[in-house]
Amino acid sequence: MATKRDYYEILGVDKNVTAEDLKKAYRKMAIKYHPDKNPDDPSAEEKFKEAAEAYDVLNDPNKKARYDQFGHAGMGGAAGGYGAGGPTMEDIFSQFGDVFGDDSPFGSFFRGAQGGGGGRQRVRRGSDLRIKLKLNLQEVANGVEKKIKVKRHVTCNTCGGNGAKNGTAVQTCSTCQGTGQTRKVVNTMLGQMVSTSTCPTCNGEGKIVTDRCDACFGEGRVLQEDVIPIKIPAGVAEGIQLSVGSKGNVPPRGGVAGDLLIVIEEEEDIDLKRDGNNVVFDLYVSFVDAAIGTSVEVPTIDGKARITLEPGTQSGKMLRLKGKGIKELNGYGRGDEIVHVNVWTPKVLSLEEKSILEQLRHSPNFQPKPNKNEKGFFDKMKDFFHG
Ligand SMILES: [Zn+2]
Ligand SMILES: [Zn+2]
Secondary structure, X not given: OOOOOOHHHHHOOOOOOOHHHHHHHHHHHHHHHOHHHOOOOHHHHHHHHHHHHHHHHHOOHHHHHHHHHHHHHHHOOOHHHOOOOOOOHHHHHHOHHHHHOOOOHHHHHHHHHHHOOOOOOOOOEOOOEEEEEEEXXXXXXXXXXXXXXXXXXXXXXXXXXXXXXXXXXXXXXOOOOOOOEEEEEEEEOOEEEEEEEEOOOOOOOOEEEOOEOOOOOOOOEEXXXXXXXXXXXXXXXXXXXXXXXXXXXXXXXXXXXOOEEEEEEEOOOOOEEEXXXXXXXXXXXXXXXXXXXXXXXXXXXXXXXEEEEOOOOOOOOEEEEOOOOOEOOXXXXXXOEEEEEEXXXXXXXXXXXXXXXXXXXXXXXXXXXXOOOOOOHHHHHHHHHHO
8 A cells, every 4th residue: 555645735824724725735736736727647637535634634633633632544545434445536536526616617527537538519308298098908019000190390391491592591600619608718727617507599500590491480390280100019017108219399490300209108908907917817617617617608819719617626626728818018928817706606596496405405515615735716816917
């Protein structure tokens, strides 16, 4: 571990330095060794960090007292509470608001430096369009291709999007010389610095339309109804948002279109209820069918399917139709259909029906004999839906 320099020495101050002078001393070092000002000097970044660490300690009365008494040893290795490597660049920049003030040219200078660049020409982007799309269970399960009608702003064909009559009546903005930004030179301790803002004359467009296009009234775009084909993948769910690139609005007078965002809404199915990628169907059978056994048709996502009920089927039994559920979104798997058997108890009986049933009332096979070792409803439910 390299020997650490004395914090007072780093900032060139003495032990009785005032908070104001300490801040001034640190500013001077931060500006002098700022990495952006010293791109070819790797030691500058080290000194920059060193100064930040020194300032952090000396500016905190508790840390300063500990340092004054014990030196670097009192800082517990990780000086100033930073990691072993000292403060990161992010740590340093985050304290600049306090040291330089957010409104000062330093503040924005350092934030700009942190972002690495700035002053790039921005491409103007139009707004996104958001529409809701209702899908039935079959469309959700298998995916579907739809043609969607949307009203959106598209580039005006008459003027080619610049909003000018004949496409030519456009002048470069004289206020900003076409850059869309006005610059102001500010004198600071660092020397002259440039601050930029959006040009008020052209609103940042860099151009002025002198004679407006008749078709779009100088907007450079017109509202148009478009039919946009989209492919909905299988397995989507309520609230999922799909995005179709560049099918939103173009901005006024040139730029790229925003996106078309499609928010999925699920139509509830009368028969098949969705649980994740499984669907559940409640089947009702007569007591006679359940006792003797039968074969019945049940609805599935892809039409009817025939299933067999064994003799002695109990109410509450669940049958699994493998792979008859919903396809996994972006996957290869597919859920199941679960048929939940409900044995129908007659609610009304004729005298004749009643007398037949009366004969069976005390018949031995009609007495309930549940097998206590068999799983009850709770366990069966867990197995089916989550096993
Ligand atoms: Zn036009
Ligand atoms: Zn301008």
